[in-house]
Amino acid sequence: MPISDAQWLLQIAATVESGTSHPLAEAILQEARQQGLSLLLAEDFYTEPGLGISALVEGDRVLAGNADWLRQYGVFAEMSSLTSLEGKTLVYVAVAGVFVGVIAVSDTLRPDAKTTIEKLRSMGLRVMLVTGDRREVAFAIAQQLDIGSDDILAEVRPQGKADAIAALQAEGHQVAMVGDGINDAPALAQADVGIGMQAGTDAAVETAQIVLMRDTLGDVVESIYLSRLTFNKIRQNLFWAFAYNILGIPIAAGILLPTFGLALSPAAAGAFMAFSSVSVVTNSLLLRQKVIKN
Numbered sequence: 001m002p003i004s005d006a007q008w009l010l011q012i013a014a015t016v017e018s019g020t021s022h023p024l025a026e027a028i029l030q031e032a033r034q035q036g037l038s039l040l041l042a043e044d045f046y047t048e049p050g051l052g053i054s055a056l057v058e059g060d061r062v063l064a065g066n067a068d069w070l071r072q073y074g075v076f077a078e079m080s081s082l083t084s085l086e087g088k089t090l091v092y093v094a095v096a097g098v099f100v101g102v103i104a105v106s107d108t109l110r111p112d113a114k115t116t117i118e119k120l121r122s123m124g125l126r127v128m129l130v131t132g133d134r135r136e137v138a139f140a141i142a143q144q145l146d147i148g149s150d151d152i153l154a155e156v157r158p159q160g161k162a163d164a165i166a167a168l169q170a171e172g173h174q175v176a177m178v179g180d181g182i183n184d185a186p187a188l189a190q191a192d193v194g195i196g197m198q199a200g201t202d203a204a205v206e207t208a209q210i211v212l213m214r215d216t217l218g219d220v221v222e223s224i225y226l227s228r229l230t231f232n233k234i235r236q237n238l239f240w241a242f243a244y245n246i247l248g249i250p251i252a253a254g255i256l257l258p259t260f261g262l263a264l265s266p267a268a269a270g271a272f273m274a275f276s277s278v279s280v281v282t283n284s285l286l287l288r289q290k291v292i293k294n
Contacts, residue, residue, distance in 0.1 A: 009101040011037040013093050016055045016064045019045030021201050022181060024091060025053075027105050049183045050132050050157040052091075063094040070094050077102065089137050107133070107141055116217040117145050123224065127151065130161050132183055161187035178220055180204050195220055233287050237280045244276045
């Protein structure tokens with residue numbers, strides 16, 4: 001059955017995008033599968049993070065990515081006819097050096113995105129949106145999430161994300177980065193705490209210090225909450241251990257013997273030392289009960 005021009009554009013874009021695991025690529029491939037379009041023969045895939053991908057499809061060099069990606073190859077997209085696509089992520093496609101079309105992808109928020117941001121703010125954290133998407137798309141998403149314009153960085157290349165985090169760190173901020181794509185890997189490495197999604201790319205998972213096993217943003221809040229509880233327990237245990245030893249060691253050494261005639265036997269001293277260890281372990285186990293309760 002013959003396919004339309006729009007289907008041909010989708011088919012050739014999906015063929016090229018099959019060489020990457022970017023979320024936009026997944027969306028295009030999913031739409032192609034839903035329309036029953038088969039992939040064409042392709043080889044020589046090359047991906048430039050933050051820009052796009054290219055491949056040889058049936059002998060022709062095909063480009064798919066943003067406008068800057070096409071410009072690098074001397075291909076200029078006609079922008080005047082794209083005003084109706086504002087607020088959408090655009091994937092430009094060129095074949096053999098000729099601009100052939102654009103695919104618009106609508107960004108849909110995760111169901112728990114806004115709730116997660118509200119909870120993070122209630123914990124005293126500043127939330128920023130850093131994306132490689134166009135400013136129009138970034139501001140449309142930020143508006144739904146109640147993120148102010150001062151906390152939006154759009155059209156940022158992968159290294160630019162890392163540089164933005166480095167700038168915040170230079171101001172004395174502790175920065176956590178949440179990401180799941182290959183474009184996020186440099187930023188995840190630069191952040192004080194990199195949080196990746198288990199369903200993300202291998203590069204993001206390998207770079208992150210924390211990997212969330214479920215594909216839900218709510219676990220970001222849980223991981224920070226658990227980290228804070230754990231750190232508080234560490235401080236409690238250190239305080240208890242130091243205080244116990246400061247009091248216990250002099251008593252075991254016989255400091256009370258001259259004044260009160262009291263001395264600990266080796267067996268009693270050993271028992272009190274064991275009690276100190278048990279108390280620290282018990283206090284740590286209470287963390288589990290608190291997490292389950294919350």
